[in-house]
Amino acid sequence: MNHLSPSVNSMFRFLSNSTLLQTLFFRPLSSATATVDYLTNTLGLARSSAIAIAEQLKIKTTTRPDSVVELFKSFGFTPTHIATIVSKLPSLLLANPVKNLAPKLQFFSDNGVSDPALVHIISTDPVILRRSLQNQIIPSISFLKELLPADHNIVSLLTAKRGTRLVHTFSRQMMPNVETLRTHGVPESSILRLWALRPQTLSFNADEFKGVLKRVKEMGFDEKGLNLINGVYALCAMKEGKWESKVSVFRSFGWGEEEVIALFVKQPTIMHLSEERIKKPLDFFMNELGWMREDISKYPMVLILSFEKRVVPRCRVLQLLIEKGLVSRKSMGRALTIPEDRFTKVFLSSYEKVIPELLEVYQSNKVGLPQSAVSV
Numbered sequence: 349m350n351h352l353s354p355s356v357n358s359m360f361r362f363l364s365n366s367t368l369l370q371t372l373f374f375r376p377l378s379s380a381t382a383t384v385d386y387l388t389n390t391l392g393l394a395r396s397s398a399i400a401i402a403e404q405l406k407i408k409t410t411t412r413p414d415s416v417v418e419l420f421k422s423f424g425f426t427p428t429h430i431a432t433i434v435s436k437l438p439s440l441l442l443a444n445p446v447k448n449l450a451p452k453l454q455f456f457s458d459n460g461v462s463d464p465a466l467v468h469i470i471s472t473d474p475v476i477l478r479r480s481l482q483n484q485i486i487p488s489i490s491f492l493k494e495l496l497p498a499d500h501n502i503v504s505l506l507t508a509k510r511g512t513r514l515v516h517t518f519s520r521q522m523m524p525n526v527e528t529l530r531t532h533g534v535p536e537s538s539i540l541r542l543w544a545l546r547p548q549t550l551s552f553n554a555d556e557f558k559g560v561l562k563r564v565k566e567m568g569f570d571e572k573g574l575n576l577i578n579g580v581y582a583l584c585a586m587k588e589g590k591w592e593s594k595v596s597v598f599r600s601f602g603w604g605e606e607e608v609i610a611l612f613v614k615q616p617t618i619m620h621l622s623e624e625r626i627k628k629p630l631d632f633f634m635n636e637l638g639w640m641r642e643d644i645s646k647y648p649m650v651l652i653l654s655f656e657k658r659v660v661p662r663c664r665v666l667q668l669l670i671e672k673g674l675v676s677r678k679s680m681g682r683a684l685t686i687p688e689d690r691f692t693k694v695f696l697s698s699y700e701k702v703i704p705e706l707l708e709v710y711q712s713n714k715v716g717l718p719q720s721a722v723s724v
Contacts, residue, residue, distance in 0.1 A: 461503055615649060664713045
């Protein structure tokens with residue numbers, strides 16, 4: 349199928365067949381210096397950038413680069429945009445504009461991506477033009493049209509941060525896996541969230557994906573809740589044997605597997621952590637602070653918080669406040685999970701007159717000083 353408009357077709361027939369134009373544009377570049385001059389004079393690149401590009405790009409004649417530049421201009425790209433694209437992916441200057449580039453640009457244009465949006469998408473992620481039109485770009489856009497509700501705009505997704513990720517990660521497994529989620533009652537909003545945040549999960553082998561979904565439902569995940577999507581991602585991303593390896597860490601602290609599963613259902617991100625990263629906070633909370641399994645189960649987020657930047661500094665402050673009888677031990681879980689400004693107001697500013705060294709204790713632990721350097 350020819351995706352090119354008549355005007356674009358005409359332009360490239362002219363570029364391909366005009367002997368006069370080829371003669372005019374056939375300018376050999378005999379040295380790296382000449383390539384640098386071309387990049388600076390034609391695209392307006394800074395000389396330092398042009399020199400760096402010239403080291404990885406061998407332009408023998410200007411015929412193809414000139415054609416590529418003209419093609420981009422015909423779709424609304426300015427010299428600045430083109431310079432940005434070439435800086436990110438120099439090899440595009442030597443791509444075949446008629447066979448490789450123009451059909452892809454025209455396909456986006458024909459599917460509602462206006463020139464300004466197209467300029468933004470390609471300038472942000474020029475690698476998308478290296479993807480196969482038939483095997484990646486067309487199927488991924490078709491998938492989006494099927495996945496998105498009628499009131500969603502494909503352009504708004506493609507122009508969002510990392511919005512072109514689907515084109516890079518698309519596989520033909522995605523649609524069967526979406527249908528599996530729908531069959532099990534997972535809301536469209538949750539499916540869309542999984543695609544937006546973890547598209548590689550939808551590329552999982554279809555039969556194995558069904559097994560993972562069955563497993564998370566048996567664990568107790570609610571198919572209507574967002575945590576099910578997080579649970580599916582966690583298990584799909586986990587290599588064989590890793591679940592048991594991580595459960596073993598919990599067992600070493602007295603946990604049963606059912607307790608671990610209940611914790612996982614509440615906070616699936618826990619199983620993204622390495623065994624060492626799980627062991628460190630468990631040891632701290634259970635052995636040093638004397639927390640019980642029930643305490644951690646009530647506040648599972650404490651295991652995934654930054655240990656050095658949040659858990660330790662806040663706990664040192666809270667230990668001091670508890671020793672002075674100013675707060676109860678029960679307040680510790682909530683104090684670790686609230687935002688920084690709230691913690692500062694409630695647990696630092698409120699007590700700094702009573703304990704002048706409180707802020708120093710907090711800050712010294714936050715920058716990683718040894719515990720012995722802090723009076724607690």
